[in-house]
Amino acid sequence: MLHAPRYEELETPEAGGGQLLAEVLAAGLHPRVRSGAGGTHYTGDGRLPMVPGVDGVGRLPDGRRVYFVAGDDGPGTMAERAVLDPRRAVELPEAADAVAVAAAMNPATSSWVALRRRVDFEPGQSVLVLGATGDAGRLAVEVARHLGASEIVAVGRDPRRLELITGLGATRVVSTADADKLTADVDVVLDYTWGAPAELAMRALVTHRTERSKPLAWVQMGSPAGADVTLPSALLRAANLRIMGSGQGSLTTAGIVAELPALLDELAAGTFGTAAKAIPLAEVEDTWTAPSDPGERIVFTP
Numbered sequence: 001m002l003h004a005p006r007y008e009e010l011e012t013p014e015a016g017g018g019q020l021l022a023e024v025l026a027a028g029l030h031p032r033v034r035s036g037a038g039g040t041h042y043t044g045d046g047r048l049p050m051v052p053g054v055d056g057v058g059r060l061p062d063g064r065r066v067y068f069v070a071g072d073d074g075p076g077t078m079a080e081r082a083v084l085d086p087r088r089a090v091e092l093p094e095a096a097d098a099v100a101v102a103a104a105m106n107p108a109t110s111s112w113v114a115l116r117r118r119v120d121f122e123p124g125q126s127v128l129v130l131g132a133t134g135d136a137g138r139l140a141v142e143v144a145r146h147l148g149a150s151e152i153v154a155v156g157r158d159p160r161r162l163e164l165i166t167g168l169g170a171t172r173v174v175s176t177a178d179a180d181k182l183t184a185d186v187d188v189v190l191d192y193t194w195g196a197p198a199e200l201a202m203r204a205l206v207t208h209r210t211e212r213s214k215p216l217a218w219v220q221m222g223s224p225a226g227a228d229v230t231l232p233s234a235l236l237r238a239a240n241l242r243i244m245g246s247g248q249g250s251l252t253t254a255g256i257v258a259e260l261p262a263l264l265d266e267l268a269a270g271t272f273g274t275a276a277k278a279i280p281l282a283e284v285e286d287t288w289t290a291p292s293d294p295g296e297r298i299v300f301t302p
Contacts, residue, residue: 026101080281092264109260111140142271
């Protein structure tokens with residue numbers, strides 16, 4: 001049984017080799033953080049003890065505020081102080097709210113980078129978001145709208161959250177239970193579920209595709225519904241289906257970081273919703289497993 005992290009005193013980490021020690025202002029409790037702490041994320045090694053947190057907003061010794069992505073081997077960002085690599089940090093615009101940035105940057109980065117780096121997405125193309133009721137999925141709808149998608153099909157399992165997505169830019173919403181009935185003729189699928197929903201959706205989309213030779217880019221970015229799928233070989237022969245991943249490893253760290261300034265500007269301008277809720281880090285144990293309201297993103301503030 002997995003337990004929530006405890007709030008306790010640890011030694012201040014030491015910065016070396018070009019690193020900086022930052023005062024942490026805010027760190028988001030993302031699904032990626034939960035899976036990393038629980039030992040289920042593909043990048044984790046299961047070593048304990050650990051400090052959770054994959055990113056955050058910090059203040060550098062010279063007073064500048066930056067958004068930064070934690071290193072792969074050091075302590076996480078849910079602490080009063082964290083070590084950062086300046087090559088993984090982007091200075092915040094003056095008007096940016098630290099809590100809002102900490103809430104939204106991680107979940108928004110997945111779709112932002114996928115549509116700008118992993119596929120040749122152009123304004124006017126159509127996007128289907130599989131797993132649209134999760135934090136990253138909801139932001140993917142907004143990101144696709146902002147980047148010029150002509151049609152956005154949002155597929156999700158939570159009816160309450162699905163109702164909210166139309167107002168974010170989705171042109172059509174579909175329950176995950178009806179994934180086998182999808183007929184949308186889309187250009188890109190942003191897949192945050194994998195498992196059975198992906199199997200059903202993939203077969204349905206290929207079967208009902210009007211022009212089979214037209215590329216269908218399937219971008220895989222999360223697997224809460226299962227780590228594996230059964231993929232009939234006929235789907236790959238019957239359509240121009242291009243399956244790829246987007247995440248650490250399929251993209252270089254430098255490539256991901258290069259996309260952050262533009263995304264940060266959009267967040268600072270209020271282009272995407274955040275619905276951030278700041279919680280004192282001392283309450284991490286009680287907050288870790290507590291249910292949250294639809295669309296609400298928890299951010300810990302030391």
